[in-house]
Amino acid sequence: MSILPLDVAATNPIDVTLDNLVPLSASALWHRQTDFYQSFDIQAWDSRVPFYATCNPYIANAYANAIVRYLQETLRDARPDSPPCHIVELGAGHGIFTFYLLRRILELSQSLHLDHLPFVYVATDCVPGNLAFWKAHPQFQPFIAAGKLDFALFDALTDTQLNLQVSGRVLSAEEQDGASAPMVLVANYLFDSLPQDLFRVVDGVAEEGLVPAAPTIPDGLPDNAGLSLTQSGCPVTYRPLSSQARYDDPELDQILATALQRGSEHHVLMPVAALRAVRTLSRIAGERMLLIATDKSYGADTLAAMQAEPGLAFHATAFSMMVDFDLLGMFFQQRGGDCFQQSTNKEIGTAAFVCGARFDALVETRHALEHFLDRFSPGDLFGLYAHLQQVQAGTSLNVLVSYLNMTGWDPHVFDSHIQHIYAILDHSDLFAIQDLVRGLPLMAANYYELNAHSHFFEHLGVLCQRLKLFAQAITYYQQALQRQPDMPSLHYNLGLCHCALNDTAQARHCFNSAIALKPDYIAARGWLQLIDSDAVVAQDVT
Numbered sequence: 001m002s003i004l005p006l007d008v009a010a011t012n013p014i015d016v017t018l019d020n021l022v023p024l025s026a027s028a029l030w031h032r033q034t035d036f037y038q039s040f041d042i043q044a045w046d047s048r049v050p051f052y053a054t055c056n057p058y059i060a061n062a063y064a065n066a067i068v069r070y071l072q073e074t075l076r077d078a079r080p081d082s083p084p085c086h087i088v089e090l091g092a093g094h095g096i097f098t099f100y101l102l103r104r105i106l107e108l109s110q111s112l113h114l115d116h117l118p119f120v121y122v123a124t125d126c127v128p129g130n131l132a133f134w135k136a137h138p139q140f141q142p143f144i145a146a147g148k149l150d151f152a153l154f155d156a157l158t159d160t161q162l163n164l165q166v167s168g169r170v171l172s173a174e175e176q177d178g179a180s181a182p183m184v185l186v187a188n189y190l191f192d193s194l195p196q197d198l199f200r201v202v203d204g205v206a207e208e209g210l211v212p213a214a215p216t217i218p219d220g221l222p223d224n225a226g227l228s229l230t231q232s233g234c235p236v237t238y239r240p241l242s243s244q245a246r247y248d249d250p251e252l253d254q255i256l257a258t259a260l261q262r263g264s265e266h267h268v269l270m271p272v273a274a275l276r277a278v279r280t281l282s283r284i285a286g287e288r289m290l291l292i293a294t295d296k297s298y299g300a301d302t303l304a305a306m307q308a309e310p311g312l313a314f315h316a317t318a319f320s321m322m323v324d325f326d327l328l329g330m331f332f333q334q335r336g337g338d339c340f341q342q343s344t345n346k347e348i349g350t351a352a353f354v355c356g357a358r359f360d361a362l363v364e365t366r367h368a369l370e371h372f373l374d375r376f377s378p379g380d381l382f383g384l385y386a387h388l389q390q391v392q393a394g395t396s397l398n399v400l401v402s403y404l405n406m407t408g409w410d411p412h413v414f415d416s417h418i419q420h421i422y423a424i425l426d427h428s429d430l431f432a433i434q435d436l437v438r439g440l441p442l443m444a445a446n447y448y449e450l451n452a453h454s455h456f457f458e459h460l461g462v463l464c465q466r467l468k469l470f471a472q473a474i475t476y477y478q479q480a481l482q483r484q485p486d487m488p489s490l491h492y493n494l495g496l497c498h499c500a501l502n503d504t505a506q507a508r509h510c511f512n513s514a515i516a517l518k519p520d521y522i523a524a525r526g527w528l529q530l531i532d533s534d535a536v537v538a539q540d541v542t
């Protein structure tokens with residue numbers, strides 16, 4: 001089948017200037033992304049852009065298992081003074097995944113007796129405000145001090161080297177001396193933020209989708225809902241492809257040609273910016289690299305999904321599109337590398353790519369990918385998460401505790417079920433309650449400080465108070481108060497716990513603090529009176 005109708009294009013070239021139409025990747029649509037992240041920096045995640053699906057302890061554990069095995073297999077002969085492998089996270093944004101993944105890699109390396117393998121984790125983003133936030137973040141300080149965490153301002157669209165801000169090292173293709181360690185790249189929800197091009201094949205004829213150079217995006221588009229390009233103010237006009245050398249770049253042109261030949265009626269979303277960025281980074285890595293990415297993507301049935309024109313979903317003014325991991329896979333395969341994709345079609349997909357080797361020569365890594373990224377993939381977990389959010393009412397504490405355990409005691413999951421947990425606590429199985437109590441410190445350790453408005457520690461406090469674990473409740477309320485010192489109810493509840501432990505001096509102090517913040521706090525005034533009249537009874541305080 002001849003896909004590219006050069007004869008047609010000769011009489012009907014794409015007239016970009018006349019209609020002010022451009023390839024999708026050249027549309028100003030993409031500037032919204034960069035403008036959004038640059039202007040909001042860390043506030044981008046204040047309920048604006050979703051991040052749970054790609055940033056949780058479960059997915060971090062999956063990545064960590066694959067990465068540690070890759071380090072084991074590729075750094076076999078490393079000595080303590082060997083050059084470190086750089087684990088580079090692109091578009092790290094808020095830093096949550098950095099926190100979970102780095103911590104888990106360190107834990108696993110230790111428990112597998114692989115802690116001699118030299119590595120440095122490098123969190124990167126194109127937004128300086130995000131880097132400033134990470135550098136000052138208290139939870140990162142021990143990793144920085146141990147030489148395990150570094151940072152780099154890296155724009156995947158333009159930069160060709162990584163300037164590490166802590167060590168001062170420069171990672172570039174020129175610095176490669178052949179003796180360097182391989183690199184690991186992590187890219188979650190990044191490739192779908194980078195410019196892509198759109199093509200389609202109709203009756204075996206290839207066309208490129210062109211969109212307005214400066215589209216007018218309608219106001220008030222629904223958040224997180226799938227929209228067509230037309231609904232998003234970007235109607236697509238298809239024109240025959242004018243040349244087989246669309247990109248004037250043999251590697252990209254080969255990928256496009258192969259993608260167009262996958263069927264006779266389908267669309268191709270070409271992740272052109274992601275491909276270029278990955279190529280730059282693989283050069284920096286001396287062509288020895290493992291990439292793990294999670295994005296909106298399809299698994300084995302990409303072609304079926306691409307019968308329809310791909311759309312997008314807005315998150316505030318940023319947006320996301322699907323990413324075709326098959327095409328990234330082709331890039332690695334062209335270089336003698338390999339690709340591993342999760343086999344199920346989920347809302348998000350995870351894939352691993354390697355250059356410098358094939359996965360059948362990296363048996364430990366491959367086993368970890370099969371076990372941790374495919375058997376119950378991060379996409380499967382996200383599906384379960386969304387389902388349990390909806391059917392909360394019928395879920396027992398037993399089931400919730402199993403689920404929390406499976407997520408690696410995820411504070412976000414706990415928080416999102418807390419009202420239901422309060423509601424069923426009194427009628428729940430004692431063993432389930434005990435398991436939950438054992439999980440509370442694990443969840444507290446998993447809490448990453450991002451949003452000062454979080455009620456996580458308050459929820460831990462209330463739960464412990466309800467279970468009459470007053471000393472534990474006091475610890476959690478104090479942690480909550482460090483974050484929200486002006487919340488009267490926290491002082492009040494803390495006072496109740498002190499009452500329960502017969503520490504009336506502390507209780508009085510707390511009730512007074514609550515009243516100072518809220519003078520008409522009747523309950524706090526009532527408890528002060530009870531203290532004064534020596535009438536406090538422990539069971540009253542839960």
Ligand SMILES: C[S@@+](CC[C@H](N)C(=O)[O-])C[C@H]1O[C@@H](n2cnc3c(N)ncnc32)[C@H](O)[C@@H]1O
Binds near residue numbers: 155157
């Ligand atoms: C959707 S967020 C993903 C954040 C995080 N990885 C996650 O999974 O939640 C996209 C991130 O990529 C960053 N980003 C956007 N364009 C970029 C570019 N050209 N180069 C590097 N980072 C970019 C943004 O600043 C933002 O932090």
